[in-house]
Every structure is written in C-alpha cells, then in structure tokens.
Amino acid sequence: MAWYSWFSTIYDQALEDLYAPHRERAFSELNAGHRKVLLLPCGTGQDITPLLPRLAPDADILCMDLDPGMLAKARARGSSGCRFVQAPASELCSHVEAESLDLVVFSLGLSVVPEHESVLREALSRLRPGGQCLIFDCWAERRNLNSWPVEWMAQADLSRTPFRILEAECSDYAFHPLKDAQPLRFGGQLYVATGTRV
Numbered sequence: 418m419a420w421y422s423w424f425s426t427i428y429d430q431a432l433e434d435l436y437a438p439h440r441e442r443a444f445s446e447l448n449a450g451h452r453k454v455l456l457l458p459c460g461t462g463q464d465i466t467p468l469l470p471r472l473a474p475d476a477d478i479l480c481m482d483l484d485p486g487m488l489a490k491a492r493a494r495g496s497s498g499c500r501f502v503q504a505p506a507s508e509l510c511s512h513v514e515a516e517s518l519d520l521v522v523f524s525l526g527l528s529v530v531p532e533h534e535s536v537l538r539e540a541l542s543r544l545r546p547g548g549q550c551l552i553f554d555c556w557a558e559r560r561n562l563n564s565w566p567v568e569w570m571a572q573a574d575l576s577r578t579p580f581r582i583l584e585a586e587c588s589d590y591a592f593h594p595l596k597d598a599q600p601l602r603f604g605g606q607l608y609v610a611t612g613t614r615v
C-alpha cells in the first residue's frame with residue numbers, strides 16, 4: 418500500500434483540527450469570487466469546505482491528487498462543483514488548459530510533490546492573466562525538533578521555498594507567516610503566500 422493510502426485512514430482525525438484555523442486564516446488572503454479553481458494536491462479535501470464561501474457560487478473545482486485513498490476521502494466531502502482526477506502533479510498540463518484558471522491553491526503540497534518547482538511554474542502558466550495563486554505550507558528555515566517527524570510522516574521537505582518563485586514571477590506578491598501557529602508544533606513556520614499572474 419502506498420504511504421498516503423495508509424495515511425489517508427488517519428489523516429483527518431490526526432490533522433484536521435490542528436490545521437483548520439490556519440487554513441482559514443490563509444484563505445482570508447484570497448480575492449473573492451474565483452470560478453475556475455485547481456486544488457493541488459487535494460488530499461482528503463480539507464480545503465473544500467473553507468474555500469467554498471470564498472468562490473463564485475457556480476465554481477468549478479478540479480481536485481487532483483496522486484493517491485486513491487486520499488482522493489476517496491475528498492470525493493466523500495466534495496460538493497457538486499468538484500471534479501476529481503487521480504494523477505501526479507507533474508501531469509497537470511494534461512488536465513488543465515493554458516490560461517484557463519482563476520485560482521490555483523497549493524495546500525501543504527509543494528513541500529511534498531517531488532517536482533515542486535516545475536509543477537508550480539506549470540500551474541502559473543495555467544492561470545489566466547489576473548488569476549491568483551495561493552500557497553499554504555510550512556517552511557523550516559532552520560529545522561526544529563519536530564521537523565524530522567513531520568517530514569517523515571508527510572514525506573515532505575520543509576526546507577523548500579516555492580514562495581520565491583511566486584515572488585519572482587507574479588505581481589501583488591505577499592508572504593505572511595501565520596503567527597498563531599507555533600513552529601515547534603508544525604516542524605517549521607506555517608505561512609501563506611499569494612501572487613497574481615501578470
């Protein structure tokens with residue numbers, strides 16, 4: 418069984434309450450009313466409920482993830498506007514047309530997917546000019562005592578800095594450390610970074 422298929426059996430119980438307030442805070446950085454949305458990787462769908470009130474009522478949300486176990490949980494909580502695709506993030510261009518999206522959300526994903534820099538660049542190319550990208554993730558500029566367990570459990574690399582790509586390639590770049598999130602609990606600093614495609 419793949420790691421995340423096993424993890425999917427306890428993921429929501431273990432992590433949903435811990436991350437929920439910080440997810441909400443991160444999504445408060447979104448512009449209102451986006452319609453065509455990519456959620457990558459969607460995991461068990463913990464983003465869906467807090468995202469919906471910030472999107473257009475007829476929003477079309479493409480939820481992509483590599484793992485069937487995580488996707489099965491996401492499907493169970495998806496709304497009518499959600500579509501689900503099981504695919505590696507590296508194949509996103511096969512599933513999304515260029516300049517077609519209003520919003521891309523990467524939640525706790527770019528620290529996990531192997532080809533994170535090319536995936537982010539490809540996602541930006543799928544945004545329409547004026548479209549928004551949001552990264553909600555964890556950054557260990559210096560690893561703390563909990564970084565290794567978190568990296569092991571999530572198969573993540575918390576030293577990654579994908580927000581630098583947003584800074585270089587987008588307008589309206591903003592980076593906010595989520596100050597209520599204790600770095601020792603998360604293995605690093607939770608943050609939200611946003612940018613607008615030029």
Ligand SMILES: C[S@@+](CC[C@H](N)C(=O)[O-])C[C@H]1O[C@@H](n2cnc3c(N)ncnc32)[C@H](O)[C@@H]1O
Binds near residue numbers: 458462481505529571
């Ligand atoms: C830490 S979870 C985050 C899930 C969700 N975004 C959240 O915030 O709860 C990381 C997710 O990345 C997915 N994943 C790992 N490697 C991937 C890849 N190469 N392509 C797509 N998804 C991948 C896993 O299946 C898992 O659902």
